[in-house]
Amino acid sequence: MIKRHPEPLLWMLFSAGGVVSALLMPILLVLFGLAFPLGWLQPPSYEHLLAVLRNPLTRLVLFGLCMPSLFHWAHRFRHTLYDGLQIKHLNEVIAVICYGGAIVGSAAAAYLLWHVP
Amino acid sequence: MGQRHAYTEYHPRWLRRPVSTYWWLQKRSYFAFILREASCIFVAWFVVYLLMLVRAVSEGEMSYRQFLSWSASPLILLVNLVSLLFIVLHAITFFEAAPRAMVVHVGGRRVPNGFVGAAHYLGLLAASVIVVWILLGA
Amino acid sequence: MTPSHDVVLVGGGGAGLRAAIAIAETNSKLSVAVVSKVYPMRSHTVSAEGGAAGVISPDDSLDEHAYDTISGGDWLCDQDAVEAFVKEAPQELLRLEHWGCPWSRETDGRIAVRPFGGMKKMRTWFAADKTGFHMLHTLFQTSLKYASVARYDEWFVTRLLVDEGRVQGVVAIDLKSGRIDAITARAVILCTGGCGRVFPFTTNAAIKNGDGMALAYRAGVPLKDMEFVQYHPTGLPFTGILITEAARSEGGYLVNKDGYRYLQDYALGKPQPQPVFRTMELGPRDRLSQAFMKELEKGRTIDTPYGPVVHLDLRHLGQKKISAKIPFVRELCLKYQNLDPVKDLIPVRPVVHYMMGGVHTDINGATLLPGLYAAGEVACVSINGANRLGSNSLPELLVFGTRAGRTAAEYASLGLEVTSRVLAQSDDERRRLEGELLNHKGRERIADLRDEMQKTMEESAGIYRSGASLARGVERLRGIQERSSDIAIEDQSKTFNTERTAALELSFMLDVAEAIVTSALHREESRGAHQRTDFPKRDDQRFLSHSLIYRNLDGPSRVEYLPVTMTRWPPAERVYGEAAPNEGQHHVAGSALPSGTGV
């Protein structure tokens, strides 16, 4: 019988976050981080953007991007702190901060996406 | 096992060399690894940035305008430029690693890793086209 | 506290591990110790490439395998042993399959076989061209599941403990710590492999120093047929790295400096484009190595900085077949010779490869000393006679490893107790190793003596020998032996003292070298791998018998003879090429390409 470990679940979330962020973030970042602010492209009108955001599918996709991506960060950041800084003795604290942060962030994402007018 | 035997435990002092805290600076490939790992910070940053955009849009047109002008400030531009570099690094390394975890069989034959990798890039292209079409095209 | 076991195995290669498993499966209450000077997976079985013979095809038969082996051995094989061997070999190979050995397969999932030198049918099982590697790792990994098998990794055995006329254990150095202790046992099995390193140019690993042969020899156990040293016809110059016989069985040609397939000049048949069983490049190793020497005499070899060579031509096989069937050959050539067999000729020359002789045992691995057994290359059962056929050594270590293991397990079950005198012997040995060896300030360099011994062996007991060369060899070895008592050991450390180990290995090799040269001097005939220029003919009247050499502390060693056991195959002429008895010419089926690509 396989013992219950949180690791497989965390790794699945890490991987899922890795994939969706790799698929969606480059283009979103190019558009909203550089192209619109620098005026390379005309940003979408407020009405259009609101309409897009109001679509439940958009909000579902965005949640599907935000939540796993935050867990991707939490998982990787935790290991980077272990390996890069050799502070494994702070194991529990780091885990609480990282995964706790991801949970809080996911809750915030859910709240914000739910409350799009 | 020899270990069950007491004599193999007997030995003069062995030399143990602990790993330096800065091991990841000692080799180019280790440094590339740590950069890849650091990309997760920018993934998290972009989630925050995206949620700020969502909140701004939810709060009304004024907030949206403010968000756009804030995003054009030099500091935020710089942060996003760096983020983009790291996220591209993340995408490339993740697409490189993914086929090594997934061994896909089609009709009893193993699909070459190159195909699986290429499929990921096609996915990236498709996702990008759809995003652009939704935001700008329709 | 002196460690104690029921059975101690000296050596953790193929034979040792097979024996260990056999004992564990016979009686799991017996405690078994595998004592090896290297970690088991470093053992030299790992280097075997081409394959392991065992009758499996419906068109093959045990008798044919037996006949090929006996004629290949120039009728010096004990035929009862050969019959047992060919019968049990397929079972053993199959058992290895059940343990996970990644044998190459046909497309339908059955075991694939390939042709091999001196064999009349396709019966060589293979795991690409890393057969020994896969067999060793399968055996080692399988051995890990038996709790009754203890391991003493990197313990170097220096002597056998003998009292009341039976073996009662060994003395060994734990290399990591330098501790020297007896490991007592009710039975000891020697599985230390060969002694190729007594020669300068060999495929054998650095650890092949004839340790087990010397241990037995010193304990008064005779060595058998030591004059029969196999030269493999195709080793790379300089490194001596083996290019497997599979390269020829898959269709490679041997050509001289004119690009001529010279084997046709030496009663090995007519050249054909495709390999033909028991013909040309698929002739036995002794004949092929001897043909090289004749080509050298005729000035038809190619000179290189590392001596004369001929060429092995694989180019016509094409990249696909080379990569599928003999990838390691390509890897080795690219890595060590900077050439690609797909488009380049491979320079090769004969190289010392295998000892047909060894510790004299019966068909169950028992030596003349009660409690002492031997299996694998260290032993001479004998199934190899005057010349071993390629791919018979791997099944040999399985079949006789198993037999020795079972027989030793039975003997150990008798429960004979260890006598107190052997512990005193072990103290003597400790004093010798720590005192004389470590504190002796000698003048002779180990490497110098070793080089000189190797040169002496090549010059006196090479592919062709004569009474004069051998007598000179005996003389020179005696001189080296004397000088070796004044050996210099700078290293005073107890921790992993490899200089002391090298000195001990040198002394083992000197004893074995002396046995080889002396046995060769006494055999006044030419048979198989033993070719005397002064006695060029086989002499069944005087020498259809095994030589047994006994060490004599006070004078020259004593050589006796023991008749060969014959059952069904009376001595005949060894014939290769198209004139082979009751055979037409048989092309290797489908140009030797079993259909499977999985290698």
Add this chain to the structure above:
Amino acid sequence: MRDSITLQVARYRPEQESEATFDEHEVPCPKEWVVLDGLNHIKDRIDGTLSYRWSCRMGICGSCGMTVNGEPKLTCATFLSEYGRGPVRVEPLRNFPVIRDLIVDMGDFMRKLVRVKPWIVRQAEKPLSEGEYRQTPEELDDYKQFSMCITCMLCYAACPIYGLDPKFIGPAAIALAQRYNLDSRDEGASERMEVLSEHEGIWGCTFVGECTKVCPKHVDPAGAIQRYKLTAAVESMKSFFMPRGA
């Protein structure tokens, strides 16, 4: 072509020293010579006290792994000429305790190897009389790559995770577990999963990927671990949603 090259060889003599030191020797460097030939030259002709392991000299026994100019290498397969004008620095493999000079202790690996049960596990043994287990070349291909491991320990020496956390079961042991998991004759995958799904099993790996880069036999342990993570995660999810399921 220069006719000699400098070898800087790490020494550690536990009876006398508490730190490693370096000896420098000039050795000949014909183009056929590998680093190991240089070491043998030192041992045979200059300083007999230098200790190191070697055996087959053809890259298959796995004995002679050392750190050459910072990289884990099989010294029998690394030519002196690759290092141009030198010097060539030879040290013991990293991440292992050094017993003496260039010899490291690999007892830790040997203990870990047993834990992953690297042998065929079956509910019922098929009798020999029924012949071989059929295995097609494609099925052989599924695990063949992982069966090529010579346990030379270069991957452990290259793995920073193992260096940081010696409890990490490590690349070769996981690759060998996968070698059996993926073998069509084996039924032991769930037994091995208990060991491999512990924290120090596969989850400790952060896919630095160095193990695969240094592997002289192209085993790709990093790939083995990645693959195994996916398998273990899927199995774990399955057992979560279908606790007593098939």
